Amino acid sequence: DAGVTQSPTHLIKTRGQQVTLRCSPKSGHDTVSWYQQALGQGPQFIFQYYEEEERQRGNFPDRFSGHQFPNYSSELNVNALLLGDSALYLCASSLDGTAKAYEQYFGPGTRLTVT
Amino acid sequence: RKEVEQDPGPFNVPEGATVAFNCTYSNSASQSFFWYRQDCRKEPKLLMSVYSSGNEDGRFTAQLNRASQYISLLIRDSKLSDSATYLCVVTPPSGTYKYIFGTGTRLKVLA
Numbered sequence: 001d002a003g004v005t006q007s008p009t010h011l012i013k014t015r016g017q018q019v020t021l022r023c024s025p026k027s028g029h030d031t032v033s034w035y036q037q038a039l040g041q042g043p044q045f046i047f048q049y050y051e052e053e054e055r056q057r058g059n060f061p062d063r064f065s066g067h068q069f070p071n072y073s074s075e076l077n078v079n080a081l082l083l084g085d086s087a088l089y090l091c092a093s094s095l096d097g098t099a100k101a102y103e104q105y106f107g108p109g110t111r112l113t114v115t
Numbered sequence: 116r117k118e119v120e121q122d123p124g125p126f127n128v129p130e131g132a133t134v135a136f137n138c139t140y141s142n143s144a145s146q147s148f149f150w151y152r153q154d155c156r157k158e159p160k161l162l163m164s165v166y167s168s169g170n171e172d173g174r175f176t177a178q179l180n181r182a183s184q185y186i187s188l189l190i191r192d193s194k195l196s197d198s199a200t201y202l203c204v205v206t207p208p209s210g211t212y213k214y215i216f217g218t219g220t221r222l223k224v225l226a
Contacts, residue, residue, distance in 0.1 A: 033213070042119075042202055042216030043159065056212050090158060092214075102147040102206050104214060106158040 002027045004093050004107035012113045013081050021076040021110045025093030031055075032074040033104060034066060035090040043090055049074050050096055078112075086114045116141050119205050121217035129225050132193050136220045138203030139185045148179055148186045149204040153219065159202055163188070193224045 005024045013019050025032050031050045035043035045058035049068035063079045072093075078085055088111050092104035121138045128134045140148075148165035163170060165186050169178040176189040186205075190197055203217040 031212075035214070035216075040218070042218045043214070045213035045215070048212050058213060088156075102212075103149070103161060103164065105161065108158050111156075 004091055004105055006089075006091050006107040006110050008110060009108065010111045010113075012115060014115055015081055015083060017081050018077065018079045019081060019112060021078075021089050021091075021112075022073065023076070023091030023093075023107055024073045025091075026105050029093035029095045029105070030072050031094045031096045031101075032068060032072065033092045033094070034074070034076045035092065036060070036085075037088040037090055037109070039087075046076070081114045083114050086112060088112075117217075118142065118215050119203055119217040121201075121203050121220045123218055123220060125221040125223050127223045127225055128193055130193060130195060132224075133189065133191045134193055134222065135187060135189045136201055136203075136222075137185050137187050138217050138220075139183075140203075140205045140215075141184070142205070142207060143181075143184060144208040145184075145205045146209050147206040149214075150175075150177055150186075150188050151202040151204055151216075153200045153202055155200075159216075162201070190222075193222075195224050195226060198222055198224045 033048040034046040037043040047057040052068045065077045068074045088109045090109045091107045094104045150162040151159035152162045153159045163177045165177040174191045200219040202219045
């Protein structure tokens with residue numbers, strides 16, 4: 001049973017650049033959520049994708065955008081990177097419309113460093 | 116007031132001890148509650164869902180107190196491998212899907 005996978009594992013970018021992070025959900029899951037976790041903090045919700053659309057969004061600027069593909073995989077794009085965007089970016093998947101729709105399973109994350 | 120609050124710790128306990136963490140939440144209409152475990156520089160892993168009736172899984176017991184708006188996690192007979200950060204998660208009222216995390220409680224089990 002394939003779990004949530006993310007790529008790349010680590011990334012170093014310069015301020016002002018753009019980055020794309022990728023996520024494949026757990027086998028059988030159809031919903032993908034993205035979170036940002038700064039050092040020493042709990043993860044913060046960025047947005048959730050379901051049926052290839054952004055279903056809900058957290059308090060993140062428009063520089064953060066995403067996409068979900070027909071195979072349920074997802075991308076997170078961040079434009080005009082700031083030093084404060086340095087964090088662990090976590091992808092989580094779940095299966096909508098079930099009794100356990102609120103249980104989310106996390107991938108290993110992408111550690112982004114902005115210099 | 117933060118939506119979800121946890122004591123950051125660290126809680127340093129000897130092997131075999133019993134330790135309990137609490138987590139308070141501000142929205143009385145919150146729907147679902149979870150405990151996740153996160154090892155250093157790893158992803159959060161689902162430890163337990165927390166039901167109104169409480170639930171137990173081996174050495175771990177989770178309880179929900181809606182009247183006082185807190186959830187708790189009890190770990191009995193602590194093992195060295197229990198050392199981790201324990202994250203409390205709350206979901207808002209029905210119709211929203213995001214997880215709201217606490218900052219986590221760090222546990223160190225000492226030999």
